[in-house]
Amino acid sequence: MTEHAAASKNTVPQDARTGAQLLVEALAAHGVDTVFGIPGTHNLDLFAALAASGIRTVNPRHEQGAGFAADGYARLSGRPGVCITTTGPGILNAVTAVAQAYSDSIPLLTISPGLPLAHPSGGNGYLHEVKDQLGALEAVAGAAWRIESLADIPAAVTRAFALLTGGRPRPVHLEIPLDLLPAALPADGPGLAAPVPVLRAPLQPAPQAIRAAAALLQGTQRPVIIAGGGASHAAAQVLELAHLLAAPVLTTANGKGIVPTDDPLFAGAGIHEPALVEYLAQPGAVLVAIGTELAPADMWAGPVPPDTPVIRIDVDPHGLGANATATVPVLADAAVGTTALTAALRTAGAEDGADVGAEAAAGSAPAQPTVQQTTPVESVGLPESAGRLREAIRAQALRTAGEHLPVLEAIDRATAGRAVLAADSNQASYYGALGLLPAHRPRSLLYPSGLGTLGYGLPAGIGAKLAEPEAPVVVLEGDGGIMFTVSELACAAHLGLALPIVVVDNGGYGEIRDEMVARHDPVQAVDLPGVDFVALARAMGCAGEAPEDAAALREGLQRALAADRPTVLHVRW
Structure with a gap:
């Protein structure tokens, strides 16, 4: 003992x-x-x-x-x-x-x-x-x-x-x-205080910072918004500002869903495409970065051009200066700071008679929008250049998605566009789902964007399904990454979760294999012997299927979302 x-x-x-x-x-x-x-x-x-x-x-x-x-x-x-x-x-x-x-x-x-x-x-x-x-x-x-x-x-x-x-x-x-x-x-011991729940008011912006940000945006021809994970609770406020400015909005991986995919101002999830950097480098561009550190792990194509004016709204003082110098730093909660900026722009527009977006031209502030509300592109007046940005980013995303597009379409159709995706660090996720899987709510992409951990998707999907049992949570794994935490299939089965786990099998560590080829290095230690994931799933108390095409995958996903246990869907096409 x-x-x-x-x-x-x-x-x-x-x-x-x-x-x-x-x-x-x-x-x-x-x-x-x-x-x-x-x-x-x-x-x-x-x-x-x-x-x-x-x-x-x-x-x-x-x-x-x-x-x-x-x-x-x-x-x-x-x-x-x-x-x-x-x-x-x-x-x-x-x-x-x-x-x-x-x-x-x-x-x-x-x-x-x-x-x-x-x-x-x-x-x-x-x-x-x-x-x-x-x-x-x-x-x-x-x-x-x-x-x-x-x-x-x-x-x-x-x-x-x-x-x-x-x-x-x-x-x-x-x-x-x-x-x-x-x-x-x-129980009445000396110095024993009762636990006190924390109540904290959101951080308010400095009025002079809001005035400076509004002044910088007044009259600009190329406003663009990047929303990060720090703005996930500020979806309505970001959308209202975007529609006021008629500004295209991009999100980081952790910010995906802040602006619905079908909103006319949504320009793309993931800020890694070269088209964004090219757009920001053009004269007249002003970037409003909300709740994002503009990290190199997000901006694969390069940093914000040094001559681009940047307004940063962030609750973290360090975030106001990370990776891009803020022309106007606004230290504030994302929702509160964005609301204040929108109000300042409306006030400035009313005072000088200028049109600050289509909504301001109507003469009164609209009701607070929800993330589901959208405005037709004609009434927003989306600039032609912003429309081209959106199309260029989508075209670049389609080129890199390659064979993963049928998988994404199957997930989207099986979940009626409401998927909460727990993604691993794999090619189907960062080349495919990040840019092309539709999202209509914040926090609908759970993705290890910064550290890039393998094995994240399956246990994260378990946690998400327990947090919101009615949500159509889908796990997207690679055949290499899932082996890091594959034991959690037993946990998900024990809990009886209706959790589809899509395993896209490319025979090993596909990204590292491609990098070796690109470097003209010997290809080694990246090709893995095949695992029968269907048999493995069944051995751990899950269901298992090996769909032969996208239609079969969609049907398998629909069954999995209504099942009494997790289902592994092994994709090898």
Whole structure:
């Protein structure tokens, strides 16, 4: 029997609460209804407290899968995702998921025990001992700290949620010494504060910054908007500004769906096509970047031209200067800052009698649009140059999509255009789905855009389906990437999720193979022996099909969306 197992048998006074109970109570007070994690010797007190709390516990088959599932839950729901692991190998297995969440600004909270309070600083070979567990998390998370007393637990959780829900979200890690979890504190113990949910007002822009941004846009002939993941909650506001300016809108991967694909002002998802850089380089172009760092991982064709005037609306001070100098920086919440800019443009247009877009010409501000509302291109007055931009970007996307287009069409038709796609880092996703799969709502593409992790799609799809069970969630994987987290098929089957998993098989790591060929290098270590994914799926409790063409894939997807278990659809054409 381990020391911890013996300690956990101590009787807790009826009027006391353990550290584990305090932690779970604090999570519940902040609205947590689901956690993803795997029990281990050092976190059993946490799982006992969770069982008594009413919080749903989901058990993926690997801690990296738990982290990705919590990430997918957070992306679709807009609420923090929570992942609980044990010490040492447990939390280290989740580090990649934490790094991915940091890269894509996802509110992911990881919690793990740490070594006991009195553990020797030089180590003594304790079970799961790591030289510097907290340091490993500090290296990849937005914030990570160790709780040092029972009385600190409620405040630590409040601090974590303040970081997760305010400003630019980054992952947070809490480490709690394993001997604090079973320790008891009287209910009325000194210094024990009740957990307090975080209430935060959106960051307001400086009026002078809004006036400067409006002045820069007045009279411009080539306004263009790029909306990133930081604007996902500001879809209506972005759409209203776009229609006021008659400006084409592009989105990053994480911003896809902010403007519906069928809106006349939508110019493309993904800001990687050369046509965008060429458009921005022309005289008269002004870029409005909302909630995006304009990262090289998004702008494959090159950065914003240095002479292009840029208005940046961002809640993160660092984001105002990353990758492109802001002519007018607006430090503000995306929704609040965009609303203020729209109001300033309308006021300026009314004062000088100028037409600021078709809606301003009507003489009154329209009602707040929803993301479903669109305005016919004739009434918006889309400039001819903007129309050409949209067509050029679509043409470039079609050229790179290649053989993936039938897969995308099957997914779109099977979901009636409402797909929530949990995508992996594979060619069918970044060359195909990113630019060409229609989207009509924010956060409908869950994609590891920054870190580019393999194995993300399947566990992220599980988390998304649990966050919104009625959503038609589809996973899009490659035959190489899915093997990184293929064990989560068993988790999805255990949960009975109606989750289609499309595996596009190109015989290995296709992107790296193509890069080797382009470099004239020997092609090696990229061709993988074939896996019978249908048999593998069935062995793990899922259904499995091998559709022979797009029509069969569409029919298989429709069956999968109504099934009582996950379905793997192995595509080899």
